[in-house]
Amino acid sequence: MAPHAEDEPTGASSNGHTVPVNSGEAPLEPGVKASIAQGKMIEFPRAPKFTDKHEEREYLKGRLAAAFRIFGKYGFDEGVAGHITLRDPVEKDCFWVNPFGQAFSLMKKSDLILVNHSGQVIGGGENRLLNTAAYMIHSAIHKARPDVLCAAHSHSIYGRTWCSLGRKIDTLTQDSCAFHDDHVLYESFNGVVLAEKEGKDIAACLGNKKAALLQNHGLLTVGTSIEETIFWFVSLEKCCQSQLLAEAAAGSRGEKPISIGKEEAAYTYKTVGSPMAGWFSAKPLFDVIYKETGGEYLQ
Numbered sequence: 001m002a003p004h005a006e007d008e009p010t011g012a013s014s015n016g017h018t019v020p021v022n023s024g025e026a027p028l029e030p031g032v033k034a035s036i037a038q039g040k041m042i043e044f045p046r047a048p049k050f051t052d053k054h055e056e057r058e059y060l061k062g063r064l065a066a067a068f069r070i071f072g073k074y075g076f077d078e079g080v081a082g083h084i085t086l087r088d089p090v091e092k093d094c095f096w097v098n099p100f101g102q103a104f105s106l107m108k109k110s111d112l113i114l115v116n117h118s119g120q121v122i123g124g125g126e127n128r129l130l131n132t133a134a135y136m137i138h139s140a141i142h143k144a145r146p147d148v149l150c151a152a153h154s155h156s157i158y159g160r161t162w163c164s165l166g167r168k169i170d171t172l173t174q175d176s177c178a179f180h181d182d183h184v185l186y187e188s189f190n191g192v193v194l195a196e197k198e199g200k201d202i203a204a205c206l207g208n209k210k211a212a213l214l215q216n217h218g219l220l221t222v223g224t225s226i227e228e229t230i231f232w233f234v235s236l237e238k239c240c241q242s243q244l245l246a247e248a249a250a251g252s253r254g255e256k257p258i259s260i261g262k263e264e265a266a267y268t269y270k271t272v273g274s275p276m277a278g279w280f281s282a283k284p285l286f287d288v289i290y291k292e293t294g295g296e297y298l299q
Contacts, residue, residue: 065297072105082154083134100129136199144203150229159219162240177268183211228278
């Protein structure tokens with residue numbers, strides 16, 4: 001005898017109606033039928049679209065300046081080390097980057113400098129000092145990865161500490177599932193990246209992944225948006241911190257942390273590891289930094 005309708009599992013939709021659920025056909029809301037979730041997905045915010053590339057440039061420069069303020073807030077600055085780049089939407093073989101020596105927490109849109117494919121500063125703020133390592137690493141990545149709009153690297157404390165172990169992170173938590181089979185270990189350290197070959201080697205190692213652990217150096221993340229890139233960096237830093245704590249706690253008891261199964265990690269990745277998931281997850285970071293600074297970085 002077939003089960004009665006009332007025996008079938010149900011859930012509440014956004015309008016309060018009771019609806020049947022399934023095992024997860026909807027990619028963003030596992031358990032809700034795709035037809036129901038599709039209507040709700042329209043409510044999700046989206047990045048603005050531009051027909052004028054110069055307007056897009058100004059908007060993105062503002063977001064890049066906000067990204068530096070976020071890095072400063074989280075303590076990802078260490079002296080003059082660290083850089084975030086934005087592929088210019090007008091001249092796509094050029095990128096915007098922070099001027100060498102400018103504090104992340106004071107960064108404004110007008111401070112950013114525009115660098116061409118030859119490493120020449122061709123526009124931007126008054127301080128036009130270019131960090132050579134920034135050019136060598138980021139120019140190689142932007143050239144190798146046309147899909148990458150933004151790339152970020154800094155010497156954050158937990159990231160660089162984890163990178164001294166010469167290992168990729170394990171999938172220990174739901175958050176770390178975003179990096180499941182989507183990050184690499186660059187197993188080399190040759191000092192400050194001042195050579196073109198080193199930058200190309202890093203880009204080649206990164207391949208089509210979203211993140212790289214640069215051994216004895218620090219974290220590197222990329223994305224199809226500034227927001228996505230910044231969230232991957234913030235999240236990867238916290239994943240490194242989490243694993244350092246988990247291994248220390250487990251090790252004191254002669255144990256090891258429990259990893260998430262490959263199948264479960266791959267399934268969770270589809271929800272938390274997509275470009276849209278990264279962009280949306282970063283929205284609170286950007287909203288808060290705007291509120292805290294009064295949008296000063298947009299000057």
